[in-house]
Amino acid sequence: MNILFHKMRTGKKGQIIAVLTLALVIFVIAAFLVVNLGKTKIQDNKVKNAAQSGVLAGGSSACIMLNSMANINDQMVLNFAGFTLMIQLLLVAWIIDFVKTIIVAYDVLIAYNWEAGVDLDLAVLTLCLTSATMALMIEGATKVGNSIKKMIDEINDKLPKNSRDSARQYAFSNVGVDEPKVPFSKSGCSDAWCYSLIETKFDEFMRVLPAKNKADMNYGTSTIDFDWNDSRTEHIINNKIEVTVTPVQKVPFRLVRFGEVASESGEIIDYLSQQSTGILGPLITWGVYTADMIIIMCYSIAVLMVVLSACLVVVAAICTMWAASYWTTCFSCSWAYCACCWACPLGAYYTFGATMVLIAAALAASLVLTSPEDIPCFVWEQRKEHPLQVEVTRTTNPSSVNYGIYTTDWPVHKQSASGIVKDGTIFPPNQNFDIIPNF
Numbered sequence: 001m002n003i004l005f006h007k008m009r010t011g012k013k014g015q016i017i018a019v020l021t022l023a024l025v026i027f028v029i030a031a032f033l034v035v036n037l038g039k040t041k042i043q044d045n046k047v048k049n050a051a052q053s054g055v056l057a058g059g060s061s062a063c064i065m066l067n068s069m070a071n072i073n074d075q076m077v078l079n080f081a082g083f084t085l086m087i088q089l090l091l092v093a094w095i096i097d098f099v100k101t102i103i104v105a106y107d108v109l110i111a112y113n114w115e116a117g118v119d120l121d122l123a124v125l126t127l128c129l130t131s132a133t134m135a136l137m138i139e140g141a142t143k144v145g146n147s148i149k150k151m152i153d154e155i156n157d158k159l160p161k162n163s164r165d166s167a168r169q170y171a172f173s174n175v176g177v178d179e180p181k182v183p184f185s186k187s188g189c190s191d192a193w194c195y196s197l198i199e200t201k202f203d204e205f206m207r208v209l210p211a212k213n214k215a216d217m218n219y220g221t222s223t224i225d226f227d228w229n230d231s232r233t234e235h236i237i238n239n240k241i242e243v244t245v246t247p248v249q250k251v252p253f254r255l256v257r258f259g260e261v262a263s264e265s266g267e268i269i270d271y272l273s274q275q276s277t278g279i280l281g282p283l284i285t286w287g288v289y290t291a292d293m294i295i296i297m298c299y300s301i302a303v304l305m306v307v308l309s310a311c312l313v314v315v316a317a318i319c320t321m322w323a324a325s326y327w328t329t330c331f332s333c334s335w336a337y338c339a340c341c342w343a344c345p346l347g348a349y350y351t352f353g354a355t356m357v358l359i360a361a362a363l364a365a366s367l368v369l370t371s372p373e374d375i376p377c378f379v380w381e382q383r384k385e386h387p388l389q390v391e392v393t394r395t396t397n398p399s400s401v402n403y404g405i406y407t408t409d410w411p412v413h414k415q416s417a418s419g420i421v422k423d424g425t426i427f428p429p430n431q432n433f434d435i436i437p438n439f
Contacts, residue, residue: 004038008404025100045175047414048390053174054243054390059165062248065159069152071250073379076148080258081280083141083285087372090134091297097127098304105311124308131305134298138372145376152379156165156250160219164247168224168391169209171243177394179228179239201228221246237396244391252382268378278434298372325409402434 101123115283180225189195199207205226217224227240265288272281393414 047394050175051390051392052170054171056165057170058163058388061166062159062163069155071234072148073152075179079141079144081283083286085283087137087294090130094130097130103128118414141375149376160247163388164245165213167242167245171390171392175241205209242393246389248386248388254380254382255376256378256380258291258375258377261288261377264353295373408438
């Protein structure tokens with residue numbers, strides 16, 4: 001029985017070879033499918049990562065620049081708050097000096113009031129110094145505001161270029177270009193160090209990419225590509241990478257100057273009420289509410305300075321007439337009657353008074369205030385979103401290669417990503433940034 005059973009099991013030799021051959025064929029086919037499908041998935045992931053890396057890099061660059069513009073705009077707001085506070089203090093001081101000048105100008109007409117002439121010049125000098133301080137403050141605030149706006153514009157002009165260049169650089173760096181290097185035997189190198197210095201076509205492309213970006217003045221949607229041949233098999237495969245970037249465009253701004261603050265006061269106050277501004281909030285609010293009053297007072301001061309000059313000229317004319325009269329009496333009378341004892345001093349006094357008053361009038365007339373209406377105060381942002389989009393495409397030609405017993409397909413891999421929205425996030429991943437203040 002055992003012998004018979006043994007023969008039944010082993011009577012037909014070589015069956016396992018057929019089974020193993022069939023299994024090996026199935027295994028090879030399965031491995032081929034796994035490798036090629038995996039390669040397709042890997043390439044798709046690389047293209048996807050490249051698109052997302054480009055968006056992250058371009059968006060981060062844009063975020064940095066948006067933050068810079070926001071911080072610089074804060075300086076303009078501080079300039080506005082400081083100007084409104086200081087100019088109001090100077091306006092009060094000017095009114096006090098003006099009243100004192102009028103009183104002293106009247107005292108000059110009183111005979112032998114020698115101190116009045118000196119006091120008048122000192123009063124007018126104080127008044128003119130206050131006026132000059134206000135004029136310089138207005139001019140300085142205007143220049144500071146214009147300089148801040150210029151810095152914002154300079155950064156804003158670079159926003160599309162920087163976001164585009166960063167997106168391109170990182171998209172190509174992460175797309176997974178597998179360009180083969182020339183074999184060592186064909187490189188002409190004698191050692192590994194020499195061989196490591198040899199650049200592939202892609203290495204050269206990445207090295208000159210910054211220069212190419214610098215020369216590219218197209219800041220709208222633009223495409224840049226790189227292609228290479230893979231000849232590691234008998235079939236030459238041409239690969240091409242295309243990166244299309246729609247960068248963050250310049251932020252449209254509207255500049256609010258001092259003369260427009262009152263008309264925008266409702267929106268400005270509403271925005272400030274939603275922010276945590278600390279002690280700066282009440283100063284800005286006070287400046288917004290008093291902007292029109294400051295403009296009116298500055299114009300009033302300019303008019304009063306002209307009126308003051310005219311009044312001083314009248315006083316000088318009266319003093320001149322009296323001086324001429326007394327000098328005539330002084331030189332026409334007989335010295336025997338000693339007319340010079342009373343006429344000559346009066347002539348000298350009124351000559352001195354006329355001279356001092358004319359000097360005061362010239363000072364007052366030369367300092368007519370500059371209007372503060374052109375001082376830049378706030379920058380309004382007029383766009384709600386800052387979109388950025390990166391699209392990466394990898395194509396292979398031919399798209400399929402027949403290897404005899406099987407055919408390999410390389411479909412077109414295409415991925416896009418976008419980021420930077422109004423709430424301060426960038427995809428992927430999320431990254432916070434301070435949006436430009438809306439005032």
